[in-house]
Amino acid sequence: MGKIVDVKFIVKEYTYEKPFHIANSIAAGSTNVEVQVFVENGAIGYGEAAPSYRVNGERVETFPTLEAFVKEQLVGVDVRNYRRIFDIMDGLRSASSVKAAVQFAVLDAFSVETGVPVYQLFGGAKDEIETDKTVGIDTVENMATEARKIFESGFKTIKIKVGEDLKKDIQVMEAIAEVTRGANYIVDANTGYTPKEAIYFAKALYSRGIDISVFEQPVKAEDIEGLKFVRYNSPFPVAADESARTRYDVLRLIKHDAVDFVNIKLMKSGISDALAIVEMANTAKIQLMIGCMSESSVGINQSVQFALGTGAFVFHDLDSHLMLLEDSFRGKFVQKGPRMLA
Amino acid sequence: MGKIVDVKFIVKEYTYEKPFHIANSIAAGSTNVEVQVFVENGAIGYGEAAPSYRVNGERVETFPTLEAFVKEQLVGVDVRNYRRIFDIMDGLRSASSVKAAVQFAVLDAFSVETGVPVYQLFGGAKDEIETDKTVGIDTVENMATEARKIFESGFKTIKIKVGEDLKKDIQVMEAIAEVTRGANYIVDANTGYTPKEAIYFAKALYSRGIDISVFEQPVKAEDIEGLKFVRYNSPFPVAADESARTRYDVLRLIKHDAVDFVNIKLMKSGISDALAIVEMANTAKIQLMIGCMSESSVGINQSVQFALGTGAFVFHDLDSHLMLLEDSFRGKFVQKGPRMLA
Numbered sequence: 001m002g003k004i005v006d007v008k009f010i011v012k013e014y015t016y017e018k019p020f021h022i023a024n025s026i027a028a029g030s031t032n033v034e035v036q037v038f039v040e041n042g043a044i045g046y047g048e049a050a051p052s053y054r055v056n057g058e059r060v061e062t063f064p065t066l067e068a069f070v071k072e073q074l075v076g077v078d079v080r081n082y083r084r085i086f087d088i089m090d091g092l093r094s095a096s097s098v099k100a101a102v103q104f105a106v107l108d109a110f111s112v113e114t115g116v117p118v119y120q121l122f123g124g125a126k127d128e129i130e131t132d133k134t135v136g137i138d139t140v141e142n143m144a145t146e147a148r149k150i151f152e153s154g155f156k157t158i159k160i161k162v163g164e165d166l167k168k169d170i171q172v173m174e175a176i177a178e179v180t181r182g183a184n185y186i187v188d189a190n191t192g193y194t195p196k197e198a199i200y201f202a203k204a205l206y207s208r209g210i211d212i213s214v215f216e217q218p219v220k221a222e223d224i225e226g227l228k229f230v231r232y233n234s235p236f237p238v239a240a241d242e243s244a245r246t247r248y249d250v251l252r253l254i255k256h257d258a259v260d261f262v263n264i265k266l267m268k269s270g271i272s273d274a275l276a277i278v279e280m281a282n283t284a285k286i287q288l289m290i291g292c293m294s295e296s297s298v299g300i301n302q303s304v305q306f307a308l309g310t311g312a313f314v315f316h317d318l319d320s321h322l323m324l325l326e327d328s329f330r331g332k333f334v335q336k337g338p339r340m341l342a
Numbered sequence: 343m344g345k346i347v348d349v350k351f352i353v354k355e356y357t358y359e360k361p362f363h364i365a366n367s368i369a370a371g372s373t374n375v376e377v378q379v380f381v382e383n384g385a386i387g388y389g390e391a392a393p394s395y396r397v398n399g400e401r402v403e404t405f406p407t408l409e410a411f412v413k414e415q416l417v418g419v420d421v422r423n424y425r426r427i428f429d430i431m432d433g434l435r436s437a438s439s440v441k442a443a444v445q446f447a448v449l450d451a452f453s454v455e456t457g458v459p460v461y462q463l464f465g466g467a468k469d470e471i472e473t474d475k476t477v478g479i480d481t482v483e484n485m486a487t488e489a490r491k492i493f494e495s496g497f498k499t500i501k502i503k504v505g506e507d508l509k510k511d512i513q514v515m516e517a518i519a520e521v522t523r524g525a526n527y528i529v530d531a532n533t534g535y536t537p538k539e540a541i542y543f544a545k546a547l548y549s550r551g552i553d554i555s556v557f558e559q560p561v562k563a564e565d566i567e568g569l570k571f572v573r574y575n576s577p578f579p580v581a582a583d584e585s586a587r588t589r590y591d592v593l594r595l596i597k598h599d600a601v602d603f604v605n606i607k608l609m610k611s612g613i614s615d616a617l618a619i620v621e622m623a624n625t626a627k628i629q630l631m632i633g634c635m636s637e638s639s640v641g642i643n644q645s646v647q648f649a650l651g652t653g654a655f656v657f658h659d660l661d662s663h664l665m666l667l668e669d670s671f672r673g674k675f676v677q678k679g680p681r682m683l684a
Contacts, residue, residue: 023345026349068411078466080458080466081462081465081466081467082376082465082466083465083466083467083651083652084465084653086465087467087653114457114458115456116422116456116458119496120422120423121463122425123423123424123425123428124420124422124424124425124426125423125425125426125428161457175591203456247621247624247625248625250625251596251622251625254593255597275621276621276622276624278458279617279621279622280532280618280621280622281587283589283590283592283593283622295539308387309425310425311425311426311429317579
């Protein structure tokens with residue numbers, strides 16, 4: 001039996017190697033909350049909430065105050081009956097990253113109990129995935145240097161943050177393309193463009209012979225018509241990230257034929273909605289990538305297990321733990337450069 | 343490790359206690375195929391294919407000839423990596439009940455290996471479900487007698503087969519309602535009505551004060567517009583059964599707002615599509631019931647584990663094993679009258 005006897009929330013402060021700059025947001029580090037689920041037989045499950053005010057509207061200072069509520073809901077429930085806990089946590093819409101952490105910690109405890117790794121509880125679709133690495137917003141020169149460094153260290157896919165300055169963004173892409181021939185590019189505007197700016201940007205790249213694999217969240221989160229407009233007027237696949245937080249968001253995107261790709265992040269959706277989004281996207285033949293907020297290796301482990309287990313993703317953007325300073329690596333997977341192995 | 347070393351298909355003949363009559367089809371028994379998956383450590387997983395030519399277009403005489411293909415695909419794959427097997431079996435669109443049996447047998451072997459019951463691999467949402475029991479097409483008098491017998495033996499929900507004779511069907515419902523006050527009714531026309539006949543039928547019941555919980559598949563499988571027309575012109579929830587075989591069928595029903603309910607049957611969808619349909623229906627707020635073809639207790643076990651684990655169903659129509667003659671009960675659940683317990 002695997003009845004839950006205790007739940008603990010532990011606040012953790014992490015610092016980025018260097019400040020991380022995306023469209024209209026700069027972060028020096030991240031305050032995360034580690035969730036530990038204790039089972040009667042001694043098993044402990046680990047999860048991590050890496051909050052995002054910008055995307056989820058959630059505030060990390062509220063998280064410790066939720067420990068008592070979560071504990072009250074979970075104590076006495078068997079981790080093997082994990083869907084009951086998924087359903088309970090679906091109610092915590094004010095803190096989707098806590099929902100994710102608790103749902104995962106329960107699966108992790110179930111995994112420790114049974115000796116089956118979490119990725120095999122999810123189905124064990126893959127033994128290995130490969131992550132991209134991200135170039136934050138900086139000068140044209142620094143971004144090109146950073147991209148070259150990433151490419152030369154073995155990452156085949158480079159994610160590039162744009163969305164603050166259209167003309168400069170085009171120069172950035174030209175400079176990066178020149179020094180990373182053969183790389184795949186995921187370009188993420190983090191809602192920074194208007195629909196017409198986004199199309200201008202995509203056509204400018206196209207006319208310069210620069211191919212991008214995914215054009216992520218070009219426009220505002222709520223602008224579904226805008227996303228669709230960019231999709232139908234851009235030569236590159238368009239992805240929803242900020243527009244695709246819950247299963248309901250994704251059903252709406254499907255009904256509107258608004259996107260080619262969805263970027264699933266456990267911190268937006270939790271495990272429960274992420275599973276639903278995988279099934280819906282597979283059915284609607286929308287491609288998937290998986291991304292992260294500012295998780296440490298504990299939190300990235302959640303997404304690695306999910307991605308290996310479901311095998312659902314064309315691209316993996318799971319690099320926050322490579323950018324945060326950590327005392328030790330705590331993932332239950334093996335990291336070899338861009339490769340992440342079960 | 344749980345590598346598959348062998349797969350066996352065994353043809354089994356079952357006879358109904360009495361011939362089972364639904365709209366435009368009478369069956370004296372069923373020829374099913376039991377699937378056994380053998381794992382290197384000695385674990386054996388069991389599944390069962392109960393074919394339906396009428397619904398799936400599949401022919402059971404082809405199934406034994408598929409044993410070699412399935413074996414070739416599965417041998418060497420670890421049952422813990424069950425999604426790989428799900429994906430392989432998704433290709434076998436000519437025999438969806440075989441797909442279901444193989445996918446489940448693999449989960450069953452995984453379950454034996456780890457000591458975790460299959461319903462908990464699915465999430466362990468419920469400890470208990472309750473099935474209805476079905477009244478096949480017969481004379482008005484015999485149907486009322488049968489319904490009363492079912493109700494008096496403790497079944498709270500009665501499924502009634504109609505769809506061959508509109509006027510008589512209304513008389514049947516009047517006669518049954520009289521002798522089973524307080525029962526829930528699922529009325530299944532098995533594609534037997536035109537949209538206007540279906541609406542006539544529903545309004546006739548309504549005007550007589552007879553309430554039905556689900557009005558199942560009133561019109562032809564391909565008539566999605568007809569389903570929607572009945573939905574919007576009938577006081578009762580309308581369900582798709584024959585119209586909802588795959589995940590793609592259900593996405594189309596959702597996009598067209600065509601139904602209130604979907605009847606999932608593993609024999610139509612396999613485990614993989616059934617899981618997708620659960621997620622899509624939950625997202626679109628379409629209600630779910632789970633049904634069966636002519637499974638023995640081995641095959642019904644598949645649906646019981648699925649229903650307990652996902653907890654996704656308002657109604658359970660899992661009674662074929664109660665109507666077939668079997669040497670012994672082989673389900674991995676406890677049957678107590680209408681109750682099915684983990």
